[in-house]
Amino acid sequence: MTTSPARVVGQLRRRTAAEFRTDENGVGAMPFAVLAAAGQIERNHIRENTLEGQGIAAAKRASGGRPKVRPRD
Incomplete structure (x- = not known):
C-alpha cells in the first residue's frame, strides 16, 4: 500500500517534536x-x-555598532 506525499505530510504536521x-x-x-x-x-x-x-x-577600520548620539545644542 502506498500513501501520497500529501497524506504523509499531513500526518507529520499533527505530531509534536x-x-x-x-x-x-x-x-x-x-x-x-x-x-x-x-x-x-x-x-x-x-x-x-x-x-x-x-x-x-576591521581592515577598513570601521567600528561596529550604532553611531554615538550627539547631544542637542
Whole structure:
C-alpha cells in the first residue's frame, strides 16, 4: 500500500517534536536528528559569515555598532 506525499505530510504536521523523539520504534528520531544537524550547519555558516564581515570591517577600520548620539545644542 502506498500513501501520497500529501497524506504523509499531513500526518507529520499533527505530531509534536516530543512525539517524534519518543516514537516507539525510534524511526521518529531520524527526522529530528536531520533537522538538528541542518540547524547546526546553518548556525556555523552564519558564524563564519559574521566573522568574515567583522574582519573586513576591521581592515577598513570601521567600528561596529550604532553611531554615538550627539547631544542637542
